[in-house]
Amino acid sequence: MKILSIESSCDETAAAVVEDGRQVLSNVVASQVEEHKLYGGVVPEIASRRHCEAINGVVKKALEDAGVTLSGIDAIAVTYAPGLIGALLVGVNFAKGLALSSGLPLVPVHHLRSHIASNYIAHKELEPPFLCLVVSGGHSHIVEVKGYTDMKVIGKTRDDAAGEAFDKAARTMGMPYPGGIHLDKAAEEGDPLSFRLPHPKVEGAPYDFSFSGLKTAVINLIHNASQKGISLPVNDLSAAFRKAVVDSLTDNFIRAAEELGYKILVLAGGVSANSLLRRRISEECSKRGWRCFYPPIELCGDNGAMVGAQGYYEYLAGNTASSDLNARATMTIE
Numbered sequence: 001m002k003i004l005s006i007e008s009s010c011d012e013t014a015a016a017v018v019e020d021g022r023q024v025l026s027n028v029v030a031s032q033v034e035e036h037k038l039y040g041g042v043v044p045e046i047a048s049r050r051h052c053e054a055i056n057g058v059v060k061k062a063l064e065d066a067g068v069t070l071s072g073i074d075a076i077a078v079t080y081a082p083g084l085i086g087a088l089l090v091g092v093n094f095a096k097g098l099a100l101s102s103g104l105p106l107v108p109v110h111h112l113r114s115h116i117a118s119n120y121i122a123h124k125e126l127e128p129p130f131l132c133l134v135v136s137g138g139h140s141h142i143v144e145v146k147g148y149t150d151m152k153v154i155g156k157t158r159d160d161a162a163g164e165a166f167d168k169a170a171r172t173m174g175m176p177y178p179g180g181i182h183l184d185k186a187a188e189e190g191d192p193l194s195f196r197l198p199h200p201k202v203e204g205a206p207y208d209f210s211f212s213g214l215k216t217a218v219i220n221l222i223h224n225a226s227q228k229g230i231s232l233p234v235n236d237l238s239a240a241f242r243k244a245v246v247d248s249l250t251d252n253f254i255r256a257a258e259e260l261g262y263k264i265l266v267l268a269g270g271v272s273a274n275s276l277l278r279r280r281i282s283e284e285c286s287k288r289g290w291r292c293f294y295p296p297i298e299l300c301g302d303n304g305a306m307v308g309a310q311g312y313y314e315y316l317a318g319n320t321a322s323s324d325l326n327a328r329a330t331m332t333i334e
């Protein structure tokens, strides 16, 4: 079964053709990051307009690269929640138009479920049940993936998402948007023990996260130093900050797996590209004889292929939509 999939939840206009949820026939991503960089973050209005301009060309190229026309496609999948509402509406409306004109079924896909599904593309043997840490620019969740469309959130951030904290700390250190990747690179050259930063815990909720205090601690350190005319060593500060975030993610994730008896651990979302997080989870899993999976770097960020992968399993579960499908800015993964 071939699915044409569309993603426009944030600042990437993306489309792909995926066969049977696992085989990527094409994957086209048009990134707007260079434009948003000028403003230090995503400007929603600009994102919507750029999706509007790019979507037709991106979908056309996805079909061409896969060597198919719409008549060779069996269903159309689209990200409908959560994300920037104006951005989501572009993809949803485009998909609805295509589905209506072609008579193909329309499959709505949850953005975080699709991040998890990027692992099905890369790891053909991976099947639920497993425990997943979904860490992106907008979310930090520990999710029990009981089945392809059956999920339960057992831990989440109480304030900032991990990616958001990385981006804000990086911005204060003078790095361009999105700063997570730059902070990660700088941290590779720094000493994580050179600064003492808080390692936040949420009282009474051992699987929940809190990153805003840590983010504020770093921002205050930098501002206080700059008021005294001192510039702090960016590599060391990055390393200390990255360690604090990754310690918190790793501690809660491993504890949840131990307590709930999961032996297959999966990372997903943009922050799953973080080199320390990948190393730490791999090490903790191999110590315990558990298996650990994460997507290749090119599938960690937003893309169309992951939407096609999850769209396949949503279709099999009977989750199709009619032409009154709407986009939603927020929606639980459950």
Ligand code: KG4
Residues within 6 Å of the ligand: 010, 115, 135, 136, 137, 138, 139, 162, 163, 164, 166, 167, 178, 179, 180, 181, 184, 269, 270, 271, 272, 273, 274, 275, 300, 301, 302
């Ligand atoms: O999943 P994603 O592409 O978009 C959302 O759905 O939010 O995640 C983007 C986030 C950004 O905050 C970005 O800085 C972060 O993922 N990110 C990283 C790394 N690469 C991307 N954070 C830490 N280390 C990285 N190597």
Ligand code: ZN
Residues within 6 Å of the ligand: 111, 115, 136, 137, 269, 270, 301, 302
């Ligand atoms: Zn995402």
